[in-house]
Amino acid sequence: MDALNETRMTEFVFLGLTENWVLEILFSVAFFVTYVLTLLGNSLIIVTIVFTLRLHTPMYFFLSHLSFIDICHSSVTVPKMLEGLLLETKTISFDNCIAQLFFLHLFACAEIFLLTIMAYDRYVAICAPLHYPNVMNIRVCVQLIFALWLGGTVHSLVQTFLTIRLPYCGRNIIDSYFCDVPPVIKLACTDTYLTGMLIVSNSGAISLTCFLALVTSYMVILVSLKRQSAEGRRKALSTCSAHFMVVAFFFGPCIFLYTRPDTSFSMDKVVSVFYTVVTPLLNPLIYTLRNEEVKSAIKHLRQKQVFS
Numbered sequence: 001m002d003a004l005n006e007t008r009m010t011e012f013v014f015l016g017l018t019e020n021w022v023l024e025i026l027f028s029v030a031f032f033v034t035y036v037l038t039l040l041g042n043s044l045i046i047v048t049i050v051f052t053l054r055l056h057t058p059m060y061f062f063l064s065h066l067s068f069i070d071i072c073h074s075s076v077t078v079p080k081m082l083e084g085l086l087l088e089t090k091t092i093s094f095d096n097c098i099a100q101l102f103f104l105h106l107f108a109c110a111e112i113f114l115l116t117i118m119a120y121d122r123y124v125a126i127c128a129p130l131h132y133p134n135v136m137n138i139r140v141c142v143q144l145i146f147a148l149w150l151g152g153t154v155h156s157l158v159q160t161f162l163t164i165r166l167p168y169c170g171r172n173i174i175d176s177y178f179c180d181v182p183p184v185i186k187l188a189c190t191d192t193y194l195t196g197m198l199i200v201s202n203s204g205a206i207s208l209t210c211f212l213a214l215v216t217s218y219m220v221i222l223v224s225l226k227r228q229s230a231e232g233r234r235k236a237l238s239t240c241s242a243h244f245m246v247v248a249f250f251f252g253p254c255i256f257l258y259t260r261p262d263t264s265f266s267m268d269k270v271v272s273v274f275y276t277v278v279t280p281l282l283n284p285l286i287y288t289l290r291n292e293e294v295k296s297a298i299k300h301l302r303q304k305q306v307f308s
Contacts, residue, residue: 009168009187012097014090015175017081017269028085034277035078041284042067044298052297058136059125059239060294062118063287065145066246069114070280073107076100077178077276084177094168097179102160104180104276108254109206110152115247116210117144119217122243126236127224158202162195175264176272182257196261204259211251218244242290249282250275 017027049055049064080100084090092100125132159181166188176183181199185192221240225233253275257268288294 009094009172011091011093011172012179012184012187013173014084014092014177015173016084016090016177017273024085028082031078031085031277032082034281035074035082038074038078038281038284039071041281041288042071045284045287045294048294048297048301051301055293055297058121058141059118061141062114062121062145066111066114066118066283069107069111070283072103073111074276074280076103076107081177081277092179097184098160098164100179101163101181101184102156104178105159105203106152106156108152109155110148111250112206112210112254113148113151115243115250116213117148118243119214119247122236122240123217123221126221126228126240155202155206159199162199162202166190166192166195176269178272178276180257180272200259200261204255207251207255207259211247211255214244214247214251238290238292242286245286245290246283250279253279 016024018024045067046064049060077100080092121136124135128135163181163184166185167190168187170189171187174183174187181203182196185195185199188195218240221236225236228236253271256271257275288298
């Protein structure tokens with residue numbers, strides 16, 4: 001144990017996205033703009049929902065939490081990546097690496113559970129509208145939010161524990177731009193096959209189970225729309241299509257990265273960028289461009305501000 005502590009890694013070095021300085025400048029500008037838009041767009045959704053009484057419903061309650069999680073999810077990786085691109089500071093201490101890994105999985109898992117809850121909310125609202133006020137009351141909504149944060153914390157603790165229990169005493173170069181479980185455990189100076197399988201089974205089970213639950217709920221909703229009026233079908237399809245677009249853009253990269261064994265592909269970094277940088281921006285874009293209620297509420301708040 002003493003020998004392990006003496007040789008334990010103190011910092012890691014990121015390879016980053018590219019070694020071409022021109023591309024680094026272009027990436028830094030693009031990612032900075034994307035990050036700022038992510039913060040502004042998601043903050044706008046939160047403010048709009050908080051200050052618009054007619055949006056104080058379970059669906060928009062969950063949507064505001066989704067925006068909050070997207071802000072946190074993006075903030076875990078993007079600032080450090082921008083620091084590496086602009087200041088050429090591509091090192092991170094072991095403790096900070098583990099902290100980044102923990103919060104990355106916490107917010108990602110919380111978003112998975114939240115998207116599943118939002119699908120259940122739409123299922124009840126469309127398939128059992130008479131029971132909706134009783135099933136999705138404020139107490140249930142708060143309990144669901146508490147459950148998703150508890151589940152995300154447990155998942156993240158499992159991933160972090162499986163990572164830090166390994167000895168790191170040799171290579172310290174991470175072939176990525178942030179700390180995540182798959183690239184970090186590759187640096188362990190021991191056999192990581194069993195640990196890798198446990199990590200994949202944990203992440204994979206959550207991702208695939210929630211994704212199948214989401215797909216099933218939307219199939220049931222589509223079947224039930226036959227009994228709805230034309231206006232009801234139009235409104236339900238508009239809401240569900242926006243939600244399903246967010247689900248597809250989030251779960252696609254998530255399943256690609258975390259449900260396969262310890263193998264690397266050339267497009268891993270591209271998928272990671274989409275997962276950590278682009279996806280958090282899609283939430284405000286999709287829900288503001290496709291949701292008439294949100295657009296109307298934003299317009300009303302703007303007019304109210306101008307009038308004041």
